[in-house]
Amino acid sequence: MKVYIFTGPTLRAEEGRAELDAVFLPPALQGDVYRAALERPAAIGLIDGCFERAPAVWHKEILWAMSEGIHVYGSASMGALRAAELAPFGMEGVGTIFEAFQRGEWEDDDEVAVSHAGAEDGFRPLSEAMVNLRATLASAERAGVVGARERARLERLAKEMDYPERSYPALLARASREGLPASMLEALRAWLPKGQVNQKRADALSMLRRMREHLASRPGPKQVSYTFAHTDAWEEARRRCERLRLEAGAALPRDSLMEELRVSGLFPRVHHGALARALALEEAQRQGLEPDAAALQEACDALRAEHGLLEVDPFLRWLREQRIEDPARFLREEAQVRWVETVLEPEVERCLPEHLRSTGEYGSLLERTRRKAHALAKAGLQRPGLAEAGLTEEALWCWYFTERLGVPVPTALDPCARRLGFEDVDALRRAALREFCFLRLESAR
Structure with a gap:
């Protein structure tokens, strides 16, 4: 049948x-x-x-x-x-x-x-349905976590939100801004993990x-x-x-995508990145972060600069190629992830050595760092400039991006430098010059 x-x-x-x-x-x-x-x-x-x-x-x-x-x-x-x-x-x-x-x-x-x-991604829900919020708040009222008036007011606040923005953390954050009792909201927050209803x-x-x-x-x-x-x-x-x-287009089934990632050897790296993204989004949701228009624009501009998509048509073509069906939601998440990256940067840097140890890369990276410092100091090139390297600015970037990283030279260097973890273009330039001089010294040995 x-x-x-x-x-x-x-x-x-x-x-x-x-x-x-x-x-x-x-x-x-x-x-x-x-x-x-x-x-x-x-x-x-x-x-x-x-x-x-x-x-x-x-x-x-x-x-x-x-x-x-x-x-x-x-x-x-x-x-x-x-x-x-x-x-x-x-x-x-x-x-x-x-x-x-x-x-x-x-x-x-x-x-x-x-x-x-x-x-x-298995059609994973990214927001909470209003009917689920209603059912959960009704259950919280029956459990004595919220009163009837507070439940009704929370429902009104949830209903006023656009459906993609609805979530329990976002609702609690909005309720706090609206002046609902802090003790009640904390009690509701503690009750939700076990009490929420998926009607x-x-x-x-x-x-x-x-x-x-x-x-x-x-x-x-x-x-x-x-x-x-x-x-x-x-x-x-x-x-x-x-x-x-x-016309709607068929998305790649999740099982097929996972098989392709695994057989290509990309899975470990991509899995770590996806985990970090998931945790960043969870933290942004926990704090009730809703990016404003300026934050969305900043995330969009940074993304386009990183991929060399400063013209509108290539950017739209890229969105289609990546099967991004809802650009507004995608950019909203991108803004949230970038915000969390900024806020947690000190903690990320603290965890980097342990992460490198877990991947088995710490030892070789430390040894290369020491070897580079010794070689540059011996040659008097601790802070080489373009003249010492024998390069023009254009030649430096062509060597670093095209030959070293295997990517096109970005049109906008400053956002690219920050994305690579540098404070600004000057810091990236100093590091690229040190790397160029070190490799030249290594090849001359």
Whole structure:
């Protein structure tokens, strides 16, 4: 019995497979339910769907699927929205979120919307859904952590935030700025790790269990009370389906990406970098950091300078090549990471020797440092200039970036110098000249 489930940030596929034997697909784009229905499954379950960067699942493809005898379920996120709208036609909604939408308690799509990573990162959620925040605050009130008035005010503050910015640390930071009692906020912060409620995930699992039980009873084809109208608009929409999927582009599956990293030998280095980025983002979230327009612009300018993308067209082409579907979210994270790097720089420098020891690089690096200092001192070149090196400024940078590092000479040297860990271009110039003179002395031995 074939069953298709569309999920992503709400519920990971491996979690879903523990509840229901089904084919788990990425969040649905417009036309995906139609294409899945062409395979004649017994049922389709809609949990997650795209709605901002690509056209959302439209109602008529669900109506068509049901008219073809396919049971269609919805829950938790986009599925709850569509199920509430199409329940009168037979779409089967499951869960607390669906019921609240059906009763009219909630109407806004942003109640379930979250920002999330791409397929290569397993659609990991990057913000918290409003429905989860509501459920968690209600649970905190029942536990006596917050009062009714404080819970209502926290809900209002969360609702006023744009959905990509919603998170528990960001909400607590905003509540503090708004003057809510510090003792209450601290109590809530301490309670959250074990107390927060993921209502979307709970509803998604409930839907899978409902589907498993229903399909085990062998219900036969779906029966509907309406006659599906094959309008010209519907026929045109069907023709657009494949084109929409091609235009959206298929992201590299996470398993394939990880295999490529491992077989190429890049995994250890990339893994350490990804770990540092994850911890930096966690720290920024913990402190409730939300970059302003100036910080976003600074991060964007620095990134473009580092990659030699000062012209607009090459930068836009680079964004497309890197499959950065949400540049605003990407730059927001980039600004947060750079802020944390700046704040924690003293601590990072303190940890560097131990990190080098753990990678086995400390000994060789220390020995080279001593050898360089000895060779330069013996030659009287502790602080060589361009004249002592026999180079022009242009030749120095060409040697250092192109020959030594294997990258093009950057257009803007100052941000590049800072990214390499130098205070400014002058510090980079001094180090590059010392390196050039040392290697020349080594080759002359």
